[in-house]
Amino acid sequence: MADAVLVADSTGKIILSTEPAWRGLTEDEALAVRSAPNAIERAFRMTQDWADLPIDGYLRGEAVMRREVRVPFQGWRLVSYTTYASVRERVNGVLALEVMGFAIVLALLFWASSRKSALRMLTFQRESAELRALNLRLQREVAERERAEKNLVVAEQTVEQTSKLAALGEMSAAVSHELNQPLAAMKTYLAGARLLLQRRRPDEALSSFQRIDDLIERMGAITRQLKSYARKGGDAFEAVDVRNAVSSALAMMEPQLKSRKVDITRTMPDVPAMIFGDRLRLEQVIINLLRNALDATRSAQDPRVDVLLSIGDTVTLTVRDNGDGIEDLDSLFEPFYTTKEPGDGVGLGLAISSGIVSDLGGRLTARNGVGGGAVFEVQLPVYQIDAEAAE
Ligand code: ADP
Numbered sequence: 001m002a003d004a005v006l007v008a009d010s011t012g013k014i015i016l017s018t019e020p021a022w023r024g025l026t027e028d029e030a031l032a033v034r035s036a037p038n039a040i041e042r043a044f045r046m047t048q049d050w051a052d053l054p055i056d057g058y059l060r061g062e063a064v065m066r067r068e069v070r071v072p073f074q075g076w077r078l079v080s081y082t083t084y085a086s087v088r089e090r091v092n093g094v095l096a097l098e099v100m101g102f103a104i105v106l107a108l109l110f111w112a113s114s115r116k117s118a119l120r121m122l123t124f125q126r127e128s129a130e131l132r133a134l135n136l137r138l139q140r141e142v143a144e145r146e147r148a149e150k151n152l153v154v155a156e157q158t159v160e161q162t163s164k165l166a167a168l169g170e171m172s173a174a175v176s177h178e179l180n181q182p183l184a185a186m187k188t189y190l191a192g193a194r195l196l197l198q199r200r201r202p203d204e205a206l207s208s209f210q211r212i213d214d215l216i217e218r219m220g221a222i223t224r225q226l227k228s229y230a231r232k233g234g235d236a237f238e239a240v241d242v243r244n245a246v247s248s249a250l251a252m253m254e255p256q257l258k259s260r261k262v263d264i265t266r267t268m269p270d271v272p273a274m275i276f277g278d279r280l281r282l283e284q285v286i287i288n289l290l291r292n293a294l295d296a297t298r299s300a301q302d303p304r305v306d307v308l309l310s311i312g313d314t315v316t317l318t319v320r321d322n323g324d325g326i327e328d329l330d331s332l333f334e335p336f337y338t339t340k341e342p343g344d345g346v347g348l349g350l351a352i353s354s355g356i357v358s359d360l361g362g363r364l365t366a367r368n369g370v371g372g373g374a375v376f377e378v379q380l381p382v383y384q385i386d387a388e389a390a391e
Helices: 027-033 039-048 084-198 202-230 242-259 279-299 349-359 385-390
Strands: 004-008 014-017 057-059 062-070 077-083 238-241 263-267 274-277 304-311 314-321 363-368 374-381
Touching: 004 027, 014 027, 062 084, 077 084, 084 202, 238 242, 238 279, 242 263, 242 279, 242 304, 242 314, 274 279, 274 374, 279 304, 279 314, 279 349, 279 374, 349 363
Parallel strands: 263 304
Antiparallel strands: 004 014, 004 077, 057 062, 062 077, 238 274, 304 314, 314 374, 363 374
């Protein structure tokens, strides 16, 4: 967009121009004709110019930029003059466009980043909602599991009690048979004793009474064992030093030991062997094992029973004898399994003992010793007094 245009021929004379007055003049003359600004005006304009470009000339008093194009005809030239102001306007326009473009790009960038963060926020929210849901599900599952565990414990207790009662029912038939036998025998002995007394033979009558006494003793033994079996475990639990239980069991066996010559060795630790359980029932287990050991050594030449107590991972009580060993290891713990003569054993001792030991959280095992004889082992969990006191 030029402010003035002229066409000059090869001699430099203007033949066509947007300024009618220029025609026929040379370019320099034409520019001189038009009111050139005075020196002061020019200086003022110079300072206003934003660019330090050389000024090509002045048109109507304004600094102009000259552009020349050669016309391929007779050496003509097309000269156009444009004021700096219009160039500046255009540059400003371009600059404004650039600034606007830049602002748009910035706005777009800002929009993109805010959109990204909004998306991230949304993802976070979704994830946290999922986590909350998961947490809730887990809590529900834990609660369900706890309920199931409680039910299981109750069911286990019921099964334990039921199986005990079933075993008790099974036993009672055989026990009543066991008890009927001595009762019938007692009746016979009593009738005999009465007859002997009538015939004034008190010494013989006395031996009959002794037999009756033995039978009563036996019946008492059966009922005692059953009583201890039927007793509910856990009620009378206390901290028990197994060393004391072994000592009082041996003391209770004293009368039987006096009647026979049996070498009983006792090996005990110096420190207490503590377990948590029912002392009387534990003593009964030890008495049963000692009695069996004594019975087994009847045929031995030098009867010997070793009682060994040790503390390791468990409190272990070992009762070893030098008898004939165990005949049938598989049936050993079954109720009423006995190899003893009727009247000597009822076959309840080991069945009841292993029940008591497992009630105490332990294990009763049996094996035949390498050098002959039987070895019975009671393993019970160690009771940590320090741990209890620290709580
Ligand atoms: P009982 O002593 O009344 O027979 P138990 O249950 O105590 O009942 O024992 C069952 C059987 O186990 C015994 O009859 C015997 O055959 C066997 N037994 C138990 N202890 C020993 C032992 N120390 N040595 C050999 N056999 C044994």
